[in-house]
Amino acid sequence: MAKVTYENPFGKMFENLPVDMTVFTDALKNSAAMTEKFSNVALSAAEKNVEISNKWTKDTLAKLAVVSKAKDEPADYSKAVSEFASASVEAASEHVAAYAEVAKKVQMDTVELLMAAGKDAQAEATAAVKKATTEATDAVKKATAKAA
Numbered sequence: 021m022a023k024v025t026y027e028n029p030f031g032k033m034f035e036n037l038p039v040d041m042t043v044f045t046d047a048l049k050n051s052a053a054m055t056e057k058f059s060n061v062a063l064s065a066a067e068k069n070v071e072i073s074n075k076w077t078k079d080t081l082a083k084l085a086v087v088s089k090a091k092d093e094p095a096d097y098s099k100a101v102s103e104f105a106s107a108s109v110e111a112a113s114e115h116v117a118a119y120a121e122v123a124k125k126v127q128m129d130t131v132e133l134l135m136a137a138g139k140d141a142q143a144e145a146t147a148a149v150k151k152a153t154t155e156a157t158d159a160v161k162k163a164t165a166k167a168a
Contacts, residue, residue, distance in 0.1 A: 043148070050140070057133050065126045069119065076115045083107055 087104045091097050 054133070054137055061126055061129045061133070065122050068122045072115055072118045072122070076111060079111055080108065
């Protein structure tokens with residue numbers, strides 16, 4: 021009994037199909053470049069957030085050092101705690117505003133990247149359609165010339 025294989029007919033079929041691998045290669049390169057840009061935005065924001073957190077922690081610890089010092093009068097303790105609480109509320113407001121600025125910058129950078137990606141994708145799609153149209157037209161011309 022003869023062995024039936026599908027490899028040869030399918031292999032020949034795919035050999036005859038025009039596949040331009042540069043499209044896939046370019047898409048991969050573009051995707052990697054876009055991922056790098058988004059990663060840079062995220063890493064920059066994370067670095068700034070860590071700086072804000074570090075400063076906030078150092079400031080809080082310095083204020084706690086003042087609160088924890090021995091006082092001469094019992095009223096001085098309540099005054100120190102009250103000043104610490106007031107300063108902490110003010111610091112929280114400042115640091116949350118700093119976090120908001122980082123978030124705002126991330127949002128703006130992300131929108132810019134998305135808009136640039138959209139423009140690039142539109143340009144690439146237009147070029148691909150023009151190329152495909154040219155190739156199809158050439159193929160029809162060749163087929164018409166062979167038939168005549």
